[in-house]
Amino acid sequence: METETATAAEAAVDQNDVRWLADEEQCAWRTYLDVNRLLTYQMEKDLQPFGLTMNDYEILVNLSEAAEKRLRMSDLASATLQSKSRLSHQITRMENAGLVRRENCESDRRGLYAVLTDDGMSTMRRVAPHHVDSVRRHFIDLLTPQQLADLRTAMKPVADNLRQVRGRG
Template sequence: METTRWLASDEQRWWRAYLRGNRELDVALDRDLSREGVSLSDYELLSMLSEAEGRRLRMSALAELIVQSRSRVTHTAARLERRGWVRRTPALDDGRGVVLELTDEGLGAVERLAAAHVASVRRHLVDVLTPYQFRALGEAMEAVRDAYASDPTTPASPCEPC
């Protein structure tokens, strides 16, 4: 029988600080973008499309990229499609897939929203930390990301129901 490796007091303190800080940061970034009429999830989806080749991605690939369920991406896409910022089209390589494309109007929205988002990220994270702390945070999160990418025990799409 396996025994539990409990967190040491410092590990517990850092873990709880991470949980609280992560939640506070998400709330602050989402609140700032909501003043611009979008959510953080909306902006993340739009920005990933703006950086994709041809401003297009399969919805399944987009869901993996932004670590959201396919159904959540579908709901977000429908909301953004009503605004004229994205359009859904069938994938050319198979009839089952759907491609999400950023429209010119959507690109304009991303360009307008980017300044507000970057200012928010600076105010709530980058400027709160020293450059050393920010680099360490980035390196730590890269290690976490890479561990999930290479872990064969993790489902291929961690955000899909098992």
């Protein structure tokens, strides 16, 4: 299946029509990739003492900000960009740790909610200050307010485009 997809993608791009990256574009792209990998690695490392991954933390954040501290599993999968299967495995692991629980959806027998437990909320409150400190040390405080504003302005059209593409796919 992946080969068929790759072949279709390759066929969609005629080699004569490729707009190769200029040196500055290549440098910007590779710097972005490098920062993304390094920052993700550091954020994961800083969450390890708490027994959490970035995916765990993202789920806790989404649930802590949701009405009634719960979300339908399908909505949580969409919010965290995970497949339903992968999210289900992760929620099982987080259930075993006492951070979340599943509840049946009364309006849809096949639907399930992921619900933040009291222990999950307590963990969120304990970890959040450390996570924010990590974000500040490794990202926010290294940039001026103007650089942060410029970065947000530069990245917004990329994020908007990717959300639109995702919505079509």
